[in-house]
Amino acid sequence: MYETTFADIYVDLANECSDYHVHKTDRVTVTISEKLNSPDCFHPDLQEPLLTMKNFNNLLKCVRFKVERDESVGLELDLKDQPQGKKRTAFTEMMESSTKRKPPPLKDQNSLRFTGKDKMYNNICDEMAKCGAEFPLSMTNDVIRKHVSAITDVLWYLDGNMEKIMERSLHYKDVKPVPKRFLQSSFKGLNDWKKKKQKAPSIQSTEIKKHSSALFNIVTCAFTAQWGEFRRDLEHLAISLDAYATFLDMSNDAQQKRQILDHPVRQVGDHAFLEHRTSKTDVVFPQYSILDDIMARREKYSYLLYDEKKHTSFQKPMDSQQRWNFLKYLKLSVPVDILTYNPGGAVGSTIVLWRTNEERATDEVMQCSVQVYEKIRVLLPEFHTRQMRKMFVSKFCNLPAVSVPPAVLRVIYTELTLDSSAEQNKGIENRIREAILSEDPDIVTDLRHLNPGRPNDTFNSFFDKLSEIIEDMTAADERRHNVEHLSQFVSVRDLINQVASKLPEHTNIPSESTVLFAFVPKNSHTNVSKLYKSKIPLQFKVQTRQLRSSHQDDHYCAAVFKYSRHFSVKYKPSVTFLCVDDKSKVDFGEPGLYVSTGVRGKKSIAPMQSNLSALDHDMQSKGSLTPSVCLELTFLRKKMIPSTEE
Template identity: 30%
Template sequence: MENSLVQPWASDKKWEQFISEVIQLCEVSRKFIEYLDNVNKRMRIIHNSSVPIRNGIDHIKVLDIDKTLTTNENYNEIIKLMHEKEEFEPTCIDDLILCNVIQPVFLENMELPFSVTLYRYYSGNYMESQALLKVHELLPKYSTQQIRKNVVNKYSLYTRLSPAILCTLYQDLIGDASNSPNLISQEMQECIRLMYETQDPNIIFDLQKNGGFKGTKFDEFWDEIDYYFNKIIPAVHERRHTTMMFMPVAISIRELRENIIERLQTKHDEETFSKIPIPSEEWIRLQFWPKTIYAKTSMQYTGRFEISYKVQSRLLRKSHPDSHYCAAMFRYTRLFAIKFRKFACFISADDKHKVPVGEIVETSTGVRNKATLASLGTELTSCDHDFTKLSVTLSISLFCEIPKDISGSFYQEQVFVSYKDSVFQPSSALRHSSKWLKCLHEKYVTLPEMLIIYTDGGADHRTTFGSVQLAMICLFLKGNFDFLAAV
């Protein structure tokens, strides 16, 4: 900012006040930077020190209190406790200090019939203050009916939402813990919250038309789902850790809904099918068994089908301290590819799970893939689990179509799939490089000048390994590229 003040435009008089304010801002910023540097240095010294910053010797206060001829009734509890103790026995009197007195004055002016030595140690006043601040945020908030009425009247002028929805929005945004004035309003707000939690407004219309959980409008659709589940025998969990069964055919509620619609279209003619009501996806989801029966959200499920729809927890993404840097690196790589999109080829590659080969019956893939629909009370049956005669590893290479801006998709264009024996043809950097070069010759008549490769950073892709670096150099020389980047 200071360098900008030496520009020719700064010599004009109309910028004098602005320049003075900028100089003041720079001085304040410089002082604040110095303060942060000093604090940072001090914290580094504290963190690297083998001795605690506070200890019971250097930060302790000792006060000798002589006995007095008279005593004050405020110290009766302390006198009674000290009579029960032996001489030179340490005693804590924190709980005996009165709440309505100033603590230092109360301790220094103690009137006791015997002499004592008072040891005081302060850990820091900020600790309890921070705890009180956190407790204050957790306290419930209550609003009067007039406050809620004023909010509804104010915002009803700008939107056509009903007063019940506005009241529910007010409670969610403000955190109002007040109860509804009557039972009808409470039931209506519960329905609105159900719509918010399921993120589907159609669920409210289903409840209105269905009359709750006792409607018969979608019985034909539910019967077809029941036939669909009975036709397919659920499979066992690949590790036999639970009696829960899994249905690997319908991998999502949307796909299940589409499959049932196709079955109904095949089963009935067009006129009959047009009269069959089709429920929404969220209403279908609520017909299954809840994931946790002790949760409050389990009250929304009907339990019509004794099947639990869930994803195995081991496949859920976990937080990592480097996730931000990985995402930033991937973004910079895409921006670089977009800048030279006319001259570059972007490849995204990875090895997929092993496919078992050699058994004459259906076998499990041996991979901990995601569980979808789990049936309750079905007998455990399984053909094969983690052992097969032969397995094939698939290598996937996506030649991305580089968009014109960062908001475009990098997951389109052409996919090359190669398979190899998992034992005798293991994945290696040279094998991947030769495969990419072959795919490039198949895709392009003239190879592009720049090649960008994005992988998962495994042992056969990690650029810090010498074998991977040599493979990239060979690919760079053999393809006669002007630029090659592997991330």
């Protein structure tokens, strides 16, 4: 069989067709592949035997003959005598297929599981197709998807943070910008963290290094050498991510070094600047009129803490450039000195002005400036480090007989050192300041110590009775093998009512939340499981064999129902709107055999050691009843709100 050539097969096929004849000028090519429409195909020679195909790849099973015919020639010719060109072998086909290319495969947009990340994947495939970035024909689709998914993971992680990298690149030369190709709108807004009700995404240096390493692995592959501009942009994106990860590590190291300092990072003596504006003007610009009136009425060397809202006539807050121009070209009708102190961060500069004499000697300038500086020293904020606060606590809290709450220590430290750092617990620290100012030791600063907690034995009778009921449920049927067929409790409220009915009157009954949190958590590895006490062996479980199905025409059915309602509202005097529906069937079986309740996805309360289950579908049911419901809808005249009547 395998000695037969492709030409023999073609002749046999041609002989079976009575209306088909082989012409002299026919040019026949053979295509073999694993599947009928597979892109991975080979073109052997007509005189090549089938054994060569089997030795090359035994999975090749689809053969297709393509005939190019000149209709003007009608002479018949034996195909074996047809002149052949250069002999083609399996090796030559492999060499030619290595140079052929194919675009990356797209994901099905009509799939029910098509997500935003899949949409970004398709956008990347479209961008690669535009740039001619294709993969070798011999590469499988799974490997291609792996490479494209690596690029998708990078852009998916950066979605919402690319603007931050671009902003850092404008201020820091070590941070490289993201290529413009990946700033397109097709790569933005797909990973919407607000829609997911999540926190704003933050960039971690470890994750960025992983993504940059994945991009470097792609651009170093040999097949990317023909990608041109797309490969160059991928390389620049990898360099940008690697540079930003280095920037984050350096910023983190610098912040840790600042936190272990035993002095403020920015001290007033090193970052305060004094400027003398001795020149005065007779014509004051309108933007300086309010400030000029205040300074003209002030006494000499009486300082003024500058406030942009009070001392300017601008209706809107000034930006950084307007604020800088305002202070640079400041000229008043009286000479003033300006002290500027910038503590760093986003706090902004603190500006203090005071009026001076028109003509001053050098000694007067130095002496008066120092005096004013000592007065305003308490107005200039300083931000202390963590190490400074730790040193204060360790110095004054090591006495064994003294126990000072941490909040009181923080307030004492802030008041004594003029630390302007953010407060950890603003409510408690404000109450402590009020107690200090009022000199009243009876003021309660922390209300938590007044709550001794609930006594542990308040609901012991209730939970003891509940434990007895659970034991009876578990031991009721020894043949169940820890399988419950029907939950005894419909809800937590029903559970409380059943237990309370078996207790004496005036017994303390807990609330629903107390009973609920006494259950065993379904998943002990989640944060919510910390609330559960596992006091009673109960869990919320779903009965097995409960499935929900969907249909591809759900949207159209909902639209038809919507249009029907609108039509009925518009022509309500002439329309009777009826909704008829067959509800879920109710199975019934033989007496004494447990069948499914038919409740879909409803969690029921069951003992922790038991499984909630019922008979299989082909064993339990001997028949079923299908209840039907008919609803007649009436539409109100005023608000056009449908109401249902059964």
